[in-house]
Amino acid sequence: MKKIRIVLPAVFLAVLVCCLCAPISSSIAAPDVTHFTLKNGLEVVVIPDRRTPVVTHMVWYRVGAADEEPGKSGLAHFLEHLMFKGTAKNPAGRFSRVVGTIGGQENAFTSSDYTGYYQRVSRDKLKEMMEFEADRMTGLVLTDDVVKPELNVVLEEQNQRVANSPVAKLGEEVQAALYLNHPYGRPVIGWRHEIEKLTRDDALAFYRKFYTPNNAILVIAGDVTADEVKKLAEETYGKVARVSELPPRKRPQEPEQRSVRTVTLSDPRVAQPSLQRSYLVPSIATAKAGEAEALEVLSHILGSGTNCRLYTTLVMQKQIAVSAGAWYQNSSLDDTRFGVSGTPRPNVTLPQLDEAIDAVIADLADKGVTADELERAKSRLVAETIYAQDNQATLARWFGGGMTTGSTVEGIRAWPDRIKTVTADQVRDAARQWLDKRRSVTGFLIKDTARPEEKRS
Amino acid sequence: MKKIRIVLPAVFLAVLVCCLCAPISSSIAAPDVTHFTLKNGLEVVVIPDRRTPVVTHMVWYRVGAADEEPGKSGLAHFLEHLMFKGTAKNPAGRFSRVVGTIGGQENAFTSSDYTGYYQRVSRDKLKEMMEFEADRMTGLVLTDDVVKPELNVVLEEQNQRVANSPVAKLGEEVQAALYLNHPYGRPVIGWRHEIEKLTRDDALAFYRKFYTPNNAILVIAGDVTADEVKKLAEETYGKVARVSELPPRKRPQEPEQRSVRTVTLSDPRVAQPSLQRSYLVPSIATAKAGEAEALEVLSHILGSGTNCRLYTTLVMQKQIAVSAGAWYQNSSLDDTRFGVSGTPRPNVTLPQLDEAIDAVIADLADKGVTADELERAKSRLVAETIYAQDNQATLARWFGGGMTTGSTVEGIRAWPDRIKTVTADQVRDAARQWLDKRRSVTGFLIKDTARPEEKRS
Numbered sequence: 030m031k032k033i034r035i036v037l038p039a040v041f042l043a044v045l046v047c048c049l050c051a052p053i054s055s056s057i058a059a060p061d062v063t064h065f066t067l068k069n070g071l072e073v074v075v076i077p078d079r080r081t082p083v084v085t086h087m088v089w090y091r092v093g094a095a096d097e098e099p100g101k102s103g104l105a106h107f108l109e110h111l112m113f114k115g116t117a118k119n120p121a122g123r124f125s126r127v128v129g130t131i132g133g134q135e136n137a138f139t140s141s142d143y144t145g146y147y148q149r150v151s152r153d154k155l156k157e158m159m160e161f162e163a164d165r166m167t168g169l170v171l172t173d174d175v176v177k178p179e180l181n182v183v184l185e186e187q188n189q190r191v192a193n194s195p196v197a198k199l200g201e202e203v204q205a206a207l208y209l210n211h212p213y214g215r216p217v218i219g220w221r222h223e224i225e226k227l228t229r230d231d232a233l234a235f236y237r238k239f240y241t242p243n244n245a246i247l248v249i250a251g252d253v254t255a256d257e258v259k260k261l262a263e264e265t266y267g268k269v270a271r272v273s274e275l276p277p278r279k280r281p282q283e284p285e286q287r288s289v290r291t292v293t294l295s296d297p298r299v300a301q302p303s304l305q306r307s308y309l310v311p312s313i314a315t316a317k318a319g320e321a322e323a324l325e326v327l328s329h330i331l332g333s334g335t336n337c338r339l340y341t342t343l344v345m346q347k348q349i350a351v352s353a354g355a356w357y358q359n360s361s362l363d364d365t366r367f368g369v370s371g372t373p374r375p376n377v378t379l380p381q382l383d384e385a386i387d388a389v390i391a392d393l394a395d396k397g398v399t400a401d402e403l404e405r406a407k408s409r410l411v412a413e414t415i416y417a418q419d420n421q422a423t424l425a426r427w428f429g430g431g432m433t434t435g436s437t438v439e440g441i442r443a444w445p446d447r448i449k450t451v452t453a454d455q456v457r458d459a460a461r462q463w464l465d466k467r468r469s470v471t472g473f474l475i476k477d478t479a480r481p482e483e484k485r486s
Numbered sequence: 487m488k489k490i491r492i493v494l495p496a497v498f499l500a501v502l503v504c505c506l507c508a509p510i511s512s513s514i515a516a517p518d519v520t521h522f523t524l525k526n527g528l529e530v531v532v533i534p535d536r537r538t539p540v541v542t543h544m545v546w547y548r549v550g551a552a553d554e555e556p557g558k559s560g561l562a563h564f565l566e567h568l569m570f571k572g573t574a575k576n577p578a579g580r581f582s583r584v585v586g587t588i589g590g591q592e593n594a595f596t597s598s599d600y601t602g603y604y605q606r607v608s609r610d611k612l613k614e615m616m617e618f619e620a621d622r623m624t625g626l627v628l629t630d631d632v633v634k635p636e637l638n639v640v641l642e643e644q645n646q647r648v649a650n651s652p653v654a655k656l657g658e659e660v661q662a663a664l665y666l667n668h669p670y671g672r673p674v675i676g677w678r679h680e681i682e683k684l685t686r687d688d689a690l691a692f693y694r695k696f697y698t699p700n701n702a703i704l705v706i707a708g709d710v711t712a713d714e715v716k717k718l719a720e721e722t723y724g725k726v727a728r729v730s731e732l733p734p735r736k737r738p739q740e741p742e743q744r745s746v747r748t749v750t751l752s753d754p755r756v757a758q759p760s761l762q763r764s765y766l767v768p769s770i771a772t773a774k775a776g777e778a779e780a781l782e783v784l785s786h787i788l789g790s791g792t793n794c795r796l797y798t799t800l801v802m803q804k805q806i807a808v809s810a811g812a813w814y815q816n817s818s819l820d821d822t823r824f825g826v827s828g829t830p831r832p833n834v835t836l837p838q839l840d841e842a843i844d845a846v847i848a849d850l851a852d853k854g855v856t857a858d859e860l861e862r863a864k865s866r867l868v869a870e871t872i873y874a875q876d877n878q879a880t881l882a883r884w885f886g887g888g889m890t891t892g893s894t895v896e897g898i899r900a901w902p903d904r905i906k907t908v909t910a911d912q913v914r915d916a917a918r919q920w921l922d923k924r925r926s927v928t929g930f931l932i933k934d935t936a937r938p939e940e941k942r943s
Contacts, residue, residue, distance in 0.1 A: 099556055099669070100738035202745045205666035209659065210677055212556070220667055220741040281557035284677040287753075288659045288929075293746040295924075467752075472745075 062428070063255035064438045067267050070243025074428045074438065075258045076250040078421050084251030085421045086158045087147035088166070089429040091246070092239035094219075095141040095212040095280055095362070101231055103219015106139040107183050108232050112146065113137075114175045116168035121175065124161045133158075141213050142362045143433035149422060152252045159265040166240055166269050169233075176229040184225065187218050195296040195474055200305065202292045203472040204366075207307050210281050211363060241272045246432050250425040280363055283309060290470040295477035304379050305370045306386070306471040310463040312361035314435030319451070321359055322444075323459035324367060326451045328357035329406040330398050331390070331460075332369060336405070339371065342389050349377045349385055360434040367463065379473045390464050397457035411445045519885070520712035521895045527700025528723050531885045531895065532715045533707040535878050541708030542878045543615045544604035545623070546886040548703070549696035551676075552598040552669040552737055552819070558688055560676015563596040564640050565689050569603065570594075571632045573625035578632065581618045590615075598670050599819045600890035606879060609709045616704075616722040623697055623726050626690075633686040641682065644675050652753040652931055657762065659749045660929040661823075664764050667738050668820060698729045703889050707882040737820055740766060747927040752934035761836050762827045763843070763928040767920045769818035771892030776908070778816055779901075780916040781824060783908045785814035786863040787855050788847070788917075789826060793862070796828065799846050806834045806842055817891040824920065836930045847921050854914035868902045 063075040097104045115121035128135045133150035148158045191197045201216045208214030218224070247266060249258050286309055313321040332339045332355020339353035353371040369390075373382040417423045431441040520532040554561045572578035585592045590607035605615045648654045658673045665671030675681070704723060706715050743766055770778040789796045789812020796810035810828040826847075830839040874880045888898040 099667075100736070102667070102738075198744060202666065202743075202747075206663050206747060209662035209671070210556075210559070210680075214666070222739060222741060223667075279557070281559075282679060284679060286659075287655060287751060289750040289752075290659075290663060291748040294744060295746075296744075 062438055062442065065255075065259065067242065067262060069267065069269060069271050070241075071262070071266050071269075072246045072432070073258065073262055074246065074248045074432070075253065075255040076248070076424050076428065077252075077254065078250050078424065079252050082152045082252050083149060083421065084152050084155045084249060084253055085147060085149045085425045086155060086162065087145055087248040087250075087425050087429050088162050089143050089145045089246045089248060089433050090239060091142075091244050091275075091278065091433050092144055092235075093140050093142040093433075094215055094217040096239065096278065097212070097215070097235075099212075100223060101227065101235075102215045103183065103187075103217075103224040104227055104231055104235050105144055106218055107180070107224065107227050108235055109137050109139045109144050109146075110179050110183055111171055111176065111232050111236075112165055112169060114169065114171060114179070116164050116170055118164050118168065119161060124165070127157065127161070139217055141215075141217055143430065145429055145433075147422070147425070155249070155251075155253065156261050156265065159261055163265040163269050166242065166245065166266070167272050169236055169240075171229050171233055173229055176232065180224070180227060183218075184221070187221055187224060191216070191218060192221065193298075195294060195299050196303065196305075198296075199292065199294040199472045199474050202294065203305060203307055203470050206290050206292050207309055207366065207470045209284060209286065211283050212280055213361075213363065213365075238273055239275070241275075242266060242269045243271050244273075244275055246429060248425045248429045250421045278362060283364060286468045289466045291473065292470060293473040293475065295475045297477045299474055299476040301372055302379055302476060303370065303372045303474045304382055304386070304471065305474075306368065306383075306469055308367040308369075308464055308469040309364055310357070310367040310468070312363065312365035312434070313359050313431075313440070314362055315364050319447075319455055320459065322447045322451045323455040324357050324463065325359055325410065325448065326403065326406045327393075327456050327459045327464075328355045328367065329410060330402045330456065331355045331393060333406075333409075338389050338393060339369070339386065343371060343382070343385055347385060349374055350382060353386070360430050360436065362434045379475065383471060383473075387466070390460060394457065394460040394464065398453050400453065403451070403453050403456065407448055407451065410448050414445050519895055519899065520715075522712075522716065524699065524719060524724050526724065526726060526728050527698075528719070528726075529703045529889070530715065530719050531703065531705045531889070532710065532712040533705070533881050533885065534709075534711065535707050535881065536709050539609045539709045540606060540878065541609050541612045541706060541710055542604060542606045542882045543612060543619070544602055544705040544707075544882050544886050545619050546600050546602040546703045546705060546890050547696060548599075548701050548732075548735065548890050549601055549692075550597050550599040550890075551672055551674040553696065553735065554669070554672070554692075556669075557680060558684065558692075559672045560640065560644075560674075560681040561684055561688055561692050562601055563675055564637070564681065564684050565692055566594050566596045566601050566603075567636050567640055568628055568633065568689050568693075569622055569626060571626065571628060571636070573621050573627055575621050575625065576618060581622070584614065584618070596674055598672075598674055600887065602886055602890075604879070604882070612706070612708075612710065613718050613722065616718055620722040620726050623699065623702065623723070624729050626693055626697075628686050628690055630686055633689065637681070637684060640675075641678070644678055644681060648673070648675060649678065650755075652751060652756050653760065653762075655753075656749065656751040656929045656931050659751065660762060660764055660927050663747050663749050664766055664823065664927045666740060666743070668740050669737055670818075670820065670822075695730055696732070698732075699723060699726045700728050701730075701732055703886060705882045705886045707878045735819060740821060743925045746923045748930065749927060750930040750932065752932045754934045756931055756933040758829055759836055759933060760827065760829045760931045761839055761843070761928065762931075763825065763840075763926055765824040765826075765921055765926040766821055767814070767824040767925070769820065769822035769891070770816050770888075770897070771819055772821050776904075776912055777916060779904045779908045780912040781814050781920065782816055782867065782905065783860065783863050784850075784913050784916045784921075785812045785824065786867060787859050787913065788812045788850060790863075790866075795846050795850060796826070796843065800828060800839070800842055804842060806831055807839060810843070817887050817893065819891045836932065840928060840930075844923070847917060851914060851917040851921065855910050857910060860908070860910050860913065864905055864908065867905050871902050 061077055066072050092105060094105045125135060128148050131150055131154050133148050135148045137146045150158055191201060205214045247262060310324055311320050331337055339355060343350040343353045350371045350373055356368045358365045369386060371382050371386060373379060428441055518534055523529050549562060551562045570582060582592060585605050588607055588611050590605050592605045594603045607615055648658060662671045704719060767781055768777050788794060796812060800807035800810045807828045807830055813825045815822045826843055828839050828843060830836060885898060
């Protein structure tokens with residue numbers, strides 16, 4: 030069975046926000062969520078979902094690329110790959126083989142703030158999954174025989190996802206230019222020259238520091254009760270000893286940003302020029318009361334769907350763009366990104382599109398939003414929350430993703446109600462305060478006609 | 487006596503290159519330099535200069551801002567200030583008072599790669615200086631009573647030098663945008679919000695890690711012999727025990743850079759718009775044979791004096807600039823910066839100046855330099871070396887600065903001969919390879935007419 034792992038570097042986050050992350054925040058009063066902590070410090074969240082006899086079993090570690098030591102970029106993601114290399118009790122391949130044999134699904138993912146592993150299986154297999162996952166929480170065995178080939182796998186992944194993708198490469202450089210000081214400037218997949226030097230010792234040291242029950246959250250969604258899960262968790266994870274004590278996650282913060290930045294990448298492989306801009310803005314964890322909610326609504330009014338300001342103005346009215354949108358990466362332990370992007374029509378230059386985007390934002394910041402826009406955005410955000418609950422893994426992801434980026438179970442559950450309180454003035458003020466170009470980097474992707482196409486190997 | 491300390495953040499380096507650093511490299515076959523190491527690991531360089539009965543006494547530590555832990559920016563420079571706060575044997579103020587009383591001079595300075603302290607005194611006071619400096623190498627005593635007020639001094643320095651200077655603030659952001667991964671992106675003086683949080687414990691931990699005889703270089707220039715210095719050094723510094731062992735200085739390196747970047751700062755206090763561009767280029771320590779020498783000659787042909795390409799083309803012929811120049815920060819442990827700057831005439835925009843600079847560089851990269859230009863640049867570089875030897879402190883600085891950034895005594899002494907071997911083809915190739923805009927950040931400083939002048943406190 031092919032293991033699918035999701036790494037979330039700069040540019041993919043934008044996509045992921047649309048597919049998964051926006052719903053993280055748009056949760057949930059509905060399910061009867063239980064939250065408790067085992068004696069060894071493992072937090073447990075149980076989300077009952079009794080429609081089918083299936084469970085989603087996830088373990089989230091409070092560690093991601095932003096927790097790496099400088100010079101070791103890509104280590105969190107590399108370790109995620111290595112977590113499939115077996116323990117003394119369960120040699121490499123056995124865990125995945127069992128998941129496959131019973132018709133389950135598995136996955137793993139790394140972001141700047143967290144690393145997670147999950148399986149979706151029939152409910153009677155839950156304990157077995159817990160045993161496997163508890164075993165590899167501290168029991169991983171790594172030899173150079175398995176580490177070195179896996180490094181080549183990761184390098185090939187970097188090659189496919191970034192080195193051979195001008196859009197992704199530009200995204201990396203925009204993010205590096207946005208964060209002057211914070212490690213969020215570092216790509217989750219790592220800088221290639223640093224990935225190349227990662228070793229077994231690096232991976233083991235990172236593992237022993239961060240993979241410990243007191244740094245993890247177990248999230249179970251599905252056809253189970255909290256009592257059942259508690260008993261099973263104590264029998265499995267409860268036996269895993271704490272292997273380290275971790276200080277609070279304090280990363281270097283950004284200085285006051287005062288300059289407008291651009292990054293221009295020209296590449297012969299570019300078929301279609303495009304523009305991507307990121308602003309440094311507060312996340313749910315760092316915002317003052319109401320700010321993150323207003324930014325969320327703003328991102329929808331400005332740039333979500335075909336009724337949004339950017340689309341109606343640039344694509345439909347002015348007909349200078351073929352696409353335009355905005356996104357807000359709301360869940361992030363430290364200050365995060367608000368993104369705007371667009372693709373010009375032929376014969377429209379990127380600076381022209383850039384100016385037109387500025388005008389749309391300036392108009393919103395000046396005149397504010399209409400009552401109708403506000404209501405539509407809020408209704409859609411709340412509705413998305415409800416639809417998204419249909420997917421068990423999404424439900425589990427909301428809580429895991431929120432809790433590893435500074436939110437509480439209560440805060441996550443209250444999000445739809447928090448969205449409902451947003452006023453038109455708050456949305457306008459968010460645009461005025463945070464969509465300040467002096468806190469932004471604009472990336473331009475252009476076709477390089479001077480150089481022949483080159484493929485990096 | 488007022489203590490003068492030099493901190494070298496982004497923008498000041500450019501100035502320093504012109505005044506001091508270029509000569510660092512343009513040294514010296516002349517003086518009979520001796521180099522030896524004491525048993526405790528302290529390296530000693532003696533540069534006889536018998537014209538007057540004066541000595542320059544310098545201690546250089548192989549530690550600077552790029553060696554700080556992320557989140558503690560400004561710590562190397564803050565510790566430099568705190569080094570004047572006294573020891574158990576010599577309470578605060580005594581050392582400086584003695585230097586003043588005997589009519590000496592003293593100074594201290596911090597860069598990304600080194601921290602140094604020096605006194606210039608009559609030769610009979612050398613041993614006393616060595617005793618003082620050896621005493622504070624490991625004997626510093628710090629209490630909150632002295633640390634906290636000094637933090638305010640440093641914050642005021644940041645305020646004067648950076649926060650209230652739009653040129654310097656732009657320089658900081660250009661440097662942060664140039665270095666995507668390497669700590670050279672961090673200002674030497676520190677980010678203000680991080681300076682504010684520096685503590686006595688931070689300073690002491692940094693001191694105990696890096697201030698040890700095996701991490702220092704003693705440079706003595708003046709009316710002394712190597713034998714005299716050796717005897718005195720053994721009697722003073724020789725008694726200082728090693729307090730730590732340090733690993734090689736390996737900082738996170740830059741990924742391959744592929745994008746053209748701009749940083750625009752608009753500020754109501756700007757009297758005169760200007761442009762500053764930095765390219766990421768090899769330093770003496772990281773270059774292949776001949777490359778650093780070619781970059782040095784290139785910087786002179788392109789942008790030094792009023793006969794250089796930028797000045798003659800932009801100021802004299804096209805009359806679109808009031809000034810234009812270039813510099814190369816040759817001594818740097820890791821990849822360094824090649825800078826180009828200009829100030830437009832009224833009614834010339836910064837993008838126009840930017841394009842005109844591009845054209846000058848493209849022409850040089852295309853057609854190369856003339857035999858006459860090459861000879862003039864090389865002669866002037868060698869001549870500067872000879873003139874500069876007239877200043878004892880400059881001589882000492884060449885060796886201290888070179889040796890803390892990866893050069894050897896032999897390499898430093900051979901520099902003028904290395905410059906003499908540079909060919910016209912090498913200069914053209916250096917321009918082609920390294921003055922690639924995809925390895926650069928261009929900063930634009932413009933007057934903000936929309937906002938009233940604000941003074942940050």
